[in-house]
Amino acid sequence: xxxxxxxxxxxxxxxxxxxxxxxxxxxxxxxxxxxxxxxxxxxxxxxxxxxxxxxxxxxxxxxxxxxxxxxxxxxxxxxxxxxxxxxxxxxxxxxxxxxxxxxxxxxxxxxxxxxxxxxxxxxxxxxxxxxxxxxxxxxxxxxxxxxxxxxxxxxxxxxxxxxxxxxxxxxxxxxxxxxxxxxxxxxxxxxxxxxxxxxxxxxxxxxxxxxxxxxxxxxxxxxxxxxxxxxxxxxxxxxxxxxxxxxxxxxxxxxxxxxxxxxxxxxxxxxxxxxxxxxxxxxxxxxxxxxxxxxxxxxxxxxxxxxxxxxxxxxxxxxxxxxxxxxxxxxxxxxxxxxxxxxxxxxxxxxxxxxxxxxxxxxxxxxxxxxxxxxxxxxxxxxxxxxxxxxxxxxxxxxxxxxxxxxxxxxxxxxxxxxxxxxxxxxxxxxxxxxxxxxxxxxxxxxxxxxxxxxxxxxxxxxxxxxxxxxxxxxxxxxxxxxxxxxxxxxxxxxxxxxxxxxxxxxxxxxxxxxxxxxxxxxxxxxxxxxxxxxxxxxxxxxxxxxxxxxxxxxxxxxxxxxxxxxxxxxxxxxxxxxxxxxxxxxxxxxxxxxxxxxxxxxxxxxxxxxxxxxxxxxxxxxxxxxxxxxxxxxxx
Numbered sequence: 001x002x003x004x005x006x007x008x009x010x011x012x013x014x015x016x017x018x019x020x021x022x023x024x025x026x027x028x029x030x031x032x033x034x035x036x037x038x039x040x041x042x043x044x045x046x047x048x049x050x051x052x053x054x055x056x057x058x059x060x061x062x063x064x065x066x067x068x069x070x071x072x073x074x075x076x077x078x079x080x081x082x083x084x085x086x087x088x089x090x091x092x093x094x095x096x097x098x099x100x101x102x103x104x105x106x107x108x109x110x111x112x113x114x115x116x117x118x119x120x121x122x123x124x125x126x127x128x129x130x131x132x133x134x135x136x137x138x139x140x141x142x143x144x145x146x147x148x149x150x151x152x153x154x155x156x157x158x159x160x161x162x163x164x165x166x167x168x169x170x171x172x173x174x175x176x177x178x179x180x181x182x183x184x185x186x187x188x189x190x191x192x193x194x195x196x197x198x199x200x201x202x203x204x205x206x207x208x209x210x211x212x213x214x215x216x217x218x219x220x221x222x223x224x225x226x227x228x229x230x231x232x233x234x235x236x237x238x239x240x241x242x243x244x245x246x247x248x249x250x251x252x253x254x255x256x257x258x259x260x261x262x263x264x265x266x267x268x269x270x271x272x273x274x275x276x277x278x279x280x281x282x283x284x285x286x287x288x289x290x291x292x293x294x295x296x297x298x299x300x301x302x303x304x305x306x307x308x309x310x311x312x313x314x315x316x317x318x319x320x321x322x323x324x325x326x327x328x329x330x331x332x333x334x335x336x337x338x339x340x341x342x343x344x345x346x347x348x349x350x351x352x353x354x355x356x357x358x359x360x361x362x363x364x365x366x367x368x369x370x371x372x373x374x375x376x377x378x379x380x381x382x383x384x385x386x387x388x389x390x391x392x393x394x395x396x397x398x399x400x401x402x403x404x405x406x407x408x409x410x411x412x413x414x415x416x417x418x419x420x421x422x423x424x425x426x427x428x429x430x431x432x433x434x435x436x437x438x439x440x441x442x443x444x445x446x447x448x449x450x451x452x453x454x455x456x457x458x459x460x461x462x463x464x465x466x467x468x469x470x471x472x473x474x475x476x477x478x479x480x481x482x483x484x485x486x487x488x489x490x491x492x493x494x495x496x497x498x499x500x501x502x503x504x505x506x507x508x509x510x511x512x513x514x515x516x517x518x519x520x521x522x523x524x525x526x527x528x529x530x531x532x533x534x535x536x537x538x539x540x541x542x543x544x545x546x547x548x549x550x551x552x553x554x555x556x557x558x559x560x561x562x563x564x565x566x567x568x569x570x571x572x573x574x575x576x577x578x579x580x581x582x583x584x585x586x587x588x589x590x591x592x593x594x595x596x597x598x599x600x601x602x603x604x605x606x607x608x609x610x611x612x613x614x615x616x617x618x619x620x621x622x623x624x625x626x627x628x629x630x631x632x633x634x635x636x637x
């Protein structure tokens with residue numbers, strides 16, 4: 001069965017790819033759910049079509065994961081993503097990164113940097129990108145940004161610098177660092193496994209899994225060029241969306257939404273609990289804190305019985321406040337400005353007001369504050385949202401949360417500490433953590449160094465070394481056993497396991513060869529170096545709209561086929577795809593680290609295009625030339 005000369009298997013795989021691309025771009029469902037859907041669909045194709053053939057509804061079964069008569073079952077091929085060395089290695093690297101984070105070593109480095117940079121923006125920018133790039137080569141770059149984001153935000157605040165000028169460079173520089181080693185990013189690890197598999201299946205001796213420092217020379221060039229761009233042209237292009245401010249209430253423009261009211265003697269809410277009073281009202285209002293007889297109370301306020309003379313700091317708009325005062329018997333306290341200092345009066349020298357970013361993989365994505373029962377669940381009050389450059393102050397209870405949303409939250413020190421430990425969030429300011437295991441710093445750093453050394457200098461493969469390092473983190477007390485599962489970004493693991501079989505299907509059905517035919521046919525008169533550059537550009541564009549890991553899965557088989565047809569070095573083409581997929585600068589959704597900084601930086605979607613497009617074009621040229629010079633385009637003898 002064929003259509004337009006294409007086999008049924010190719011048509012089915014292309015249809016799955018198109019559906020997956022649409023879902024990845026629109027994010028109607030989370031990317032890991034899309035990946036799981038891809039996996040289930042691929043697994044069902046063969047048994048369903050075999051049954052339809054038995055009933056006489058199809059001429060023959062459709063095979064997408066194995067060739068007809070193969071000794072390998074479609075099920076084992078489909079589920080191979082869960083057992084792949086890439087998936088296991090990435091999982092172990094998350095645990096290693098968490099072990100390093102728990103020691104507080106990065107925070108110690110941050111405090112030393114803050115003492116050096118002070119209020120010099122040039123020093124702040126140089127220190128930010130100079131720190132995150134090398135670190136991202138040895139712990140997962142996504143984890144590196146999550147660790148450093150609070151430090152950089154505080155650096156900007158203390159130095160009277162707009163955080164917007166530092167946070168996008170933080171994200172971009174982490175991508176440069178991710179190209180330094182095999183373990184810098186999950187993309188490299190996945191590309192390594194796919195390359196090794198294709199080399200074995202196609203009998204190409206020059207294709208094998210990457211060694212630890214296989215492409216470090218090119219990574220250093222990319223890092224240095226990228227850092228130079230961020231310090232010059234990029235610095236000029238990066239906007240200061242958020243004005244330098246010491247007060248978070250000023251930064252979130254809360255002046256018209258925060259005030260204080262006092263409960264009158266004849267108020268109908270006297271004698272009610274705060275929870276009951278809020279339940280009985282349809283007003284868009286939050287009681288933020290209670291002041292009674294010089295004492296200040298924060299969440300949980302629900303059980304408090306309201307008394308005459310109680311003073312409440314409230315979050316609402318002016319029109320609602322007027323109605324609220326009439327209905328509930330409240331009086332406005334004149335000439336009161338509710339500032340960060342006022343909101344942090346409940347606990348001396350404790351931080352009660354913070355920005356919190358909704359992390360990728362958060363269980364709150366797609367939910368609302370109301371549906372998650374946020375206030376009661378976390379004993380914290382959301383005062384405002386920032387979504388990119390947009391501030392949201394009203395009807396927040398019904399706003400569906402997205403990855404990268406930044407919430408201005410007030411809570412007790414304990415509540416904020418719990419949020420800081422919760423993998424659903426990234427707290428964007430440094431929170432004093434008395435439980436940092438600083439005595440474990442040499443052990444944690446030593447374990448990471450041991451993993452790198454074993455994988456680079458011995459026959460031990462990266463998956464075994466990384467698992468051994470993860471076990472070492474637990475046995476030495478750098479991580480508690482109960483912390484292991486929270487340290488893993490399970491959405492990334494499911495994404496990897498789900499998209500790996502798609503690459504297998506693309507190769508088995510001949511889809512990769514077909515796409516490669518098209519690329520080669522479009523450029524018959526072009527020299528191989530321009531086709532190499534084209535491969536980089538196509539992958540980069542794809543990565544900026546879908547997952548970087550999905551891009552690698554789709555493009556590496558195509559790159560190998562294209563190189564083979566051109567008689568070029570397939571390893572060079574694989575590297576072009578790998579580097580392009582590891583550096584997605586042009587959209588906030590192209591890479592997780594871009595989403596991390598989207599809200600805290602107050603960026604607009606177009607800011608990524610303005611700063612990232614010239615950088616992407618520059619690195620396309622640098623990477624293409626670098627690959628040509630270092631590895632050459634002629635296939636090895």
